[in-house]
Amino acid sequence: MNRINKFAKLFAFLVLLPSMVLYAQYKIPAGFTDGYVYANGIRIHYYHALPALGKPVMVMVHGVTDNGLCWTTLAEKLQGSYDIYMLDARGHGLSDPFTAVDNGETLVKDVVAFVQAMKWEKPILMGHSMGAATVMRVGAEYPDLPKAVIMLDPMLGRFPGGRPPGDSARNRPPASTQVRPSTAPDRLSVNMVGSPETLVAQNNYRFEDLVATGRRQFPKWDSVDVYYWALSKKQYHGPYTNEAWQAMSGTMRTENALAKIQAPAIILKADASPEVRKTNEEAARVLQKGKLVHIDGAGHNLHHDQLARTIEVLKGFLSTL
Numbered sequence: 072m073n074r075i076n077k078f079a080k081l082f083a084f085l086v087l088l089p090s091m092v093l094y095a096q097y098k099i100p101a102g103f104t105d106g107y108v109y110a111n112g113i114r115i116h117y118y119h120a121l122p123a124l125g126k127p128v129m130v131m132v133h134g135v136t137d138n139g140l141c142w143t144t145l146a147e148k149l150q151g152s153y154d155i156y157m158l159d160a161r162g163h164g165l166s167d168p169f170t171a172v173d174n175g176e177t178l179v180k181d182v183v184a185f186v187q188a189m190k191w192e193k194p195i196l197m198g199h200s201m202g203a204a205t206v207m208r209v210g211a212e213y214p215d216l217p218k219a220v221i222m223l224d225p226m227l228g229r230f231p232g233g234r235p236p237g238d239s240a241r242n243r244p245p246a247s248t249q250v251r252p253s254t255a256p257d258r259l260s261v262n263m264v265g266s267p268e269t270l271v272a273q274n275n276y277r278f279e280d281l282v283a284t285g286r287r288q289f290p291k292w293d294s295v296d297v298y299y300w301a302l303s304k305k306q307y308h309g310p311y312t313n314e315a316w317q318a319m320s321g322t323m324r325t326e327n328a329l330a331k332i333q334a335p336a337i338i339l340k341a342d343a344s345p346e347v348r349k350t351n352e353e354a355a356r357v358l359q360k361g362k363l364v365h366i367d368g369a370g371h372n373l374h375h376d377q378l379a380r381t382i383e384v385l386k387g388f389l390s391t392l
Contacts, residue, residue: 134200138164162309175321336361
């Protein structure tokens with residue numbers, strides 16, 4: 072009888088283990104802390120990796136719909152050598168939402184104001200996607216602020232018609248949208264823009280279903296990256312209006328920013344055809360003190376798709392500072 076009870080308990084534990092591990096990911100990773108700073112008119116929330124006192128400060132800025140914890144696996148690889156802070160951008164994670172007065176300069180000024188509020192001198196700035204555009208513009212518009220600028224898969228060159236990707240009439244938030252529950256829990260759709268009803272409905276997706284979607288869509292990712300990706304979608308809270316969308320998407324109007332960056336800089340781009348690689352390399356030639364590296368076998372989220380190679384390239388660049 073005791074043997075049966077032990078077996079039953081073991082079976083129950085094994086059944087519950089995936090859920091226990093799943094929900095443990097809501098917690099801040101071991102050694103991390105978090106906090107808030109009032110900067111540029113809002114509360115900006117951030118995560119602080121295992122403190123590395125006396126080491127160079129590194130500020131990480133994520134892409135659309137993500138949050139600061141989406142940097143976790145990369146930050147854990149660098150935290151011994153750098154004092155790393157991972158922001159929740161405005162309208163993301165636990166930071167305050169967009170406001171009626173925001174514009175295409177706002178997210179850039181958020182990063183600048185955050186650095187100034189923390190009283191840092193010459194932090195290293197790293198960004199992914201929209202975050203890459205943000206730190207690119209900080210480097211161009213505030214050339215004395217960063218020690219270095221690291222950009223993971225930014226859009227290079229001019230946007231067609233001067234508009235960032237997705238900035239078209241059909242992608243702007245409609246007045247109202249009817250949201251229907253998903254019938255395929257591992258195939259949930261996640262939108263960066265839409266009506267308030269659409270975006271809030273995404274916040275109500277079950278965490279387990281978002282994780283299942285992430286595992287299906289991103290088979291190369293570490294499970295930690297998938298879990299925090301799922302959490303970030305439940306926390307995403309904007310933009311709810313066309314004006315807020317214009318403010319957020321306006322951040323990606325980088326135009327001639329690359330040529331104005333005076334600090335050492337590096338661009339990591341996703342794998343691409345020879346033709347696209349050539350176009351990217353030509354765009355990067357304007358960097359005064361920088362270079363571009365394509366990450367073989369990686370998509371847009373290259374630091375998740377090919378973490379080891381990303382770390383290798385980053386450490387090589389950082390060793391030159």
